[in-house]
Amino acid sequence: MNPIKIVTDSTVQLSKEEQEKYNITVVPLAAMLDHSLYYDDITVSKAEFLHLMEKSPVLPKTSQPSIGQMAETYNRLGSNGSEVLSIHVAGYLTGTCSAAQQGAMLSSSKVTIFDSQFVDRPLAYQVIRAAELAQQGASIEEIKQELELIKWNTKMYIGIVNLDNLIKGGRMNQTLGRISTFLNIKLMLNFTPEALIPEVKGRGLKALQKKVESIIMEMKSSADIKQIGFTHIGLNPFSEKIIRSLKENFPGVPMHIGYACPTLMAHAGKEAFAISYLKK
Structure with a gap:
């Protein structure tokens, strides 16, 4: 049986080592600044973006991943029959979780969406634990139960x-x-x-x-x-x-x-x- 694949978005605070160790897929959000589009940690580093933002007279405009981008990610990860657990930034903060839900509906893979109700490092607490449990062979329901405990701690x-x-x-x-x-x-x-x-x-x-x-x-x-x-x-x-x-x-x-x-x-x-x- 293939292990569950873990997906999150780039509002998470993960090191590159953590991402690679736990085989976590991070879907990037985007930011438009001075007519240029930047993808989190792909086309610009965080330190570089801060420098650009400080120099710009206008506020960056941010956008969540597209529904198609989410569906494509799920299809790729589930192509070998793996289930996908997609854990995202708080739904009350952005539309990322909603885009993930719609992408899951279009995907041919079996996808479960989980709203972390957090962002940044607290999102990482949940994502890393989910990846650990997935590597140990836990089920989606077992992982979700653990994530609820983490959320309230x-x-x-x-x-x-x-x-x-x-x-x-x-x-x-x-x-x-x-x-x-x-x-x-x-x-x-x-x-x-x-x-x-x-x-x-x-x-x-x-x-x-x-x-x-x-x-x-x-x-x-x-x-x-x-x-x-x-x-x-x-x-x-x-x-x-x-x-x-x-x-x-x-x-x-x-x-x-x-x-x-x-x-x-x-x-x-x-x-x-x-x-x-x-x-x-």
């Missing part, structure tokens, strides 16, 4: 340092945005499986620092921490200080540090960061 927080992209993208009223920028307002969002919940809105980095300290205390009081993720849209002294603090407080816990994908860069803006962790 995951926490993620996103710090918005610069509001420019939220304002340009229409996610914040222009007048309110200008006032917030003038007042140096920073945001901290709690990324839950159901919604993005604003938890902190304050002036300057001190407001974010207090919340980061609270998150670390929350982590220390939780059950054993299995993994930590820190994603950034350009490192600065503030984010580097957070990384040091996480390493000092959790010295034996594996920690993944990396650039956000272009899709997240477009929405969250430069110097934004995310802290995530998975409990055992």
